[in-house]
Amino acid sequence: MKADPAVQRRLLDLAEADAELARIEHRRRTLPEIAEIAAAEQNERTKRDAQVAVTTQLGDIDREVKRQEKEIDQVRARTEKDNNLLQSGTVAAKQMTDIEHEIETLKRRQGALEDDLLELMERREALEMDSQHADAELGKAEAAVVDATQRRDEVFADLATQEARATERRSAMLPEFPDPLLALYNRVREHKGTGAALLRSRRCGACRLELDRVVISQIKAAAADDVVNCEECGAILVRTGESGL
Incomplete structure (x- = not known):
C-alpha cells in the first residue's frame, strides 16, 4: 500500500x-470514586440495616411496655374493686378473709409487674440512645454516598468535555486519509x-x-x-x- x-x-x-480517547475511557472505568461509591453504598446498607434492627427492637419493646401497663391497670382495677367491696360492709367474714388475701396477692403481682416495667423502660432508654446513634451513623453514610457521587459526576462531566473535543478533532482529520x-x-x-x-x-x-x-x-x-x-x-x-x- x-x-x-x-x-x-x-x-x-x-x-x-x-x-487520548482510550485514556479518557480507561479513566472513566477506573475512577477511584467508583470504588469509593461502591464501598460507601455498602456501608450505607450496613448502617441502614442497623437502624432498622434498632427500630424493630424499639417497636417490640414499646408493645411489651403497653402490654405490661395494661396488665398493671387490670391489677389495679381488680384491687380497687376488692377494696371497695371490703369497705361496703356487705361481705361475710369468711369472704372478707378471701378478699384480703386476694388483695395481698394483687399487690405483690402489681409490684412485680412494675419492677418488670421499670426494667423495660430502662432497656427502652438504652435502645433510644442506640437509635439516635444509628440515625446519625446512617446520615453520615448517606452523606458520604452523595459526596462521592457528586465528585464522580464532576469528573465524568470533565471527561465528557475532553472526549467531545478529541472526537471532534479526530473527525476533522478523517477526510485527509x-x-x-x-x-x-x-x-x-x-x-x-x-x-x-x-x-x-x-x-x-x-x-x-x-x-x-x-x-x-x-x-x-x-x-x-x-x-x-x-x-x-x-x-x-x-x-x-x-x-x-
Whole structure:
C-alpha cells in the first residue's frame, strides 16, 4: 500500500487523538470514586440495616411496655374493686378473709409487674440512645454516598468535555486519509491497540521494541510513500528524520 508521506505523518495525530480517547475511557472505568461509591453504598446498607434492627427492637419493646401497663391497670382495677367491696360492709367474714388475701396477692403481682416495667423502660432508654446513634451513623453514610457521587459526576462531566473535543478533532482529520489507509489503520488499532506510531531511533513507538538490522534495511529500502508495518505489533510505522534510517 502507498500513501503520501505527509499523510502518513498525519496518522500520528490521529493515533494521538485515539490514544487520548482510550485514556479518557480507561479513566472513566477506573475512577477511584467508583470504588469509593461502591464501598460507601455498602456501608450505607450496613448502617441502614442497623437502624432498622434498632427500630424493630424499639417497636417490640414499646408493645411489651403497653402490654405490661395494661396488665398493671387490670391489677389495679381488680384491687380497687376488692377494696371497695371490703369497705361496703356487705361481705361475710369468711369472704372478707378471701378478699384480703386476694388483695395481698394483687399487690405483690402489681409490684412485680412494675419492677418488670421499670426494667423495660430502662432497656427502652438504652435502645433510644442506640437509635439516635444509628440515625446519625446512617446520615453520615448517606452523606458520604452523595459526596462521592457528586465528585464522580464532576469528573465524568470533565471527561465528557475532553472526549467531545478529541472526537471532534479526530473527525476533522478523517477526510485527509485515503480509505484503504484508514481501513488498515483502524484494523490494526482494533486488534493491537495502536494503529500507527513513530519509528524513532530504529525503535517502534507502539511496542517500544528495537527493530533488527534486516528489518531496518528493508524499511530503509522502501519508497517514501510505501506504508510499512512493525513486524512485532503491526502498527503502521511513520518514518521521519528521527527514525535513524
